[in-house]
Amino acid sequence: MKVILAQPRGFCAGVVRAIEIVEQALTKYGAPIYVRHEIVHNGYVVEKLKAKGARFVENLAEVPSGARTIFSAHGVARSVEEEAASLGLPVLDATCPLVAKVHSQGERYVQQGRAVVLIGHAGHPEVEGTMGRIPGPVHLVQSEADVDKLDLAADTPLAYVSQTTLSVDDTKCIIAALKRRFNDIVGPETKDICYATQNRQSAVRELSQLVDVILVVGAKNSSNSNRLREIGAEARVPTFLIADRTELDLEFLREAKIVGLTAGASAPEILVEDVIDALRGLGPLELSMLPGVEENIEFKLPPELDDH
Known part of the structure; x- marks a missing residue:
C-alpha cells in the first residue's frame, strides 16, 4: 500500500498558540485552570489537557470565584467578556489572532455605517463569538439562498466577513451572490482569509x-x-x-x-x-x-x- x-x-498556528496558553498557564499558576468551551475541537487534545489539570466548562457560572479562566481559540462574545469581569475572573484570551482580526474588521465596517453580513455556520462557537463582538445586527448567511432572503434594500451600504474555517473557495459563490444583489458592498481582501x-x-x-x-x-x-x-x-x-x-x-x-x-x-x-x-x-x-x-x-x- x-x-x-x-x-x-x-x-495551525492559532491552535498551537491556544494549547500553549493552557499549558503555560498550568505551569505558571498551577491546576486547576478553567477553560470556557473546548480549547480547540479535538477530544484527544482536550483529554491530555484535562489530565494536566485543565477544567472545561460551557458556562462561566461553573467557574469558582476568582479562578483563572481561558477563552477558547474560537473567540467569545463581548457579553461573555463582561460576565467574566463581573464575576471577577482573571482571564487569558486564547482567541486565534485571525478570528480576532475578523472581529475588528466587523467593528470597523459598523463604524463606517455599513450593515454587516457574516458568512458562516449557525451555532458554531466562532460564529456566535463574532456575532457577539460586532455591535448592531449581524446578518448570518450560510448559502446563496440565504442571500436572497436578506431583508435589505439593494442600495444598503453593506460589508461581509466570514468564519475563519471557511476558505476563499467555500465563500466565493456566496460573495458573488452578495455582489449581484447589493451595489455598495465591501469585504476583506483575499490575503486576509485564514x-x-x-x-x-x-x-x-x-x-x-x-x-x-x-x-x-x-x-x-x-x-x-x-x-x-x-x-x-x-x-x-x-x-x-x-x-x-x-x-x-x-x-x-x-x-x-x-x-x-x-x-x-x-x-x-x-x-x-x-x-x-x-x-x-x-x-x-x-x-x-x-x-x-x-x-x-x-x-x-x-x-x-x-x-x-
Whole structure:
C-alpha cells in the first residue's frame, strides 16, 4: 500500500498558540485552570489537557470565584467578556489572532455605517463569538439562498466577513451572490482569509487526484475537518473523517492501493502517526508526502505568559 500525506496538515498556528496558553498557564499558576468551551475541537487534545489539570466548562457560572479562566481559540462574545469581569475572573484570551482580526474588521465596517453580513455556520462557537463582538445586527448567511432572503434594500451600504474555517473557495459563490444583489458592498481582501484553512483544503484537492481513498484525522465537531472530508467527497474519492486509529475500517482499506492521509487544523500529528502505524498492520507500506506549502507562522502568547 502507498500512503501519501497531505502537506500541510494538522495543527495551525492559532491552535498551537491556544494549547500553549493552557499549558503555560498550568505551569505558571498551577491546576486547576478553567477553560470556557473546548480549547480547540479535538477530544484527544482536550483529554491530555484535562489530565494536566485543565477544567472545561460551557458556562462561566461553573467557574469558582476568582479562578483563572481561558477563552477558547474560537473567540467569545463581548457579553461573555463582561460576565467574566463581573464575576471577577482573571482571564487569558486564547482567541486565534485571525478570528480576532475578523472581529475588528466587523467593528470597523459598523463604524463606517455599513450593515454587516457574516458568512458562516449557525451555532458554531466562532460564529456566535463574532456575532457577539460586532455591535448592531449581524446578518448570518450560510448559502446563496440565504442571500436572497436578506431583508435589505439593494442600495444598503453593506460589508461581509466570514468564519475563519471557511476558505476563499467555500465563500466565493456566496460573495458573488452578495455582489449581484447589493451595489455598495465591501469585504476583506483575499490575503486576509485564514491561511491554514485554504492551505489544508488545497492540499486535499491535490491529494484527491492521486489516491483511491482519503482519511481525514479530526473530530466530528471540527468544522474545518468536516470540510476536508467534504472536499474529498466532492472530488468523488471515498473520504472518511476519523477521530483516531480506532475508527479505521481496515477491511475496507485492504483493497486500497493508494491512501491519502490528512488532518484537520486541531488534530495533533501523533494521531496521524497512530493511523500510519495501524495501516502497517495490513502489510508493507510505502510512505510519501505531497510537496506543499511550508507554514512557518507563529503567533505570540498573551503578555502575561510571554517571557520573551
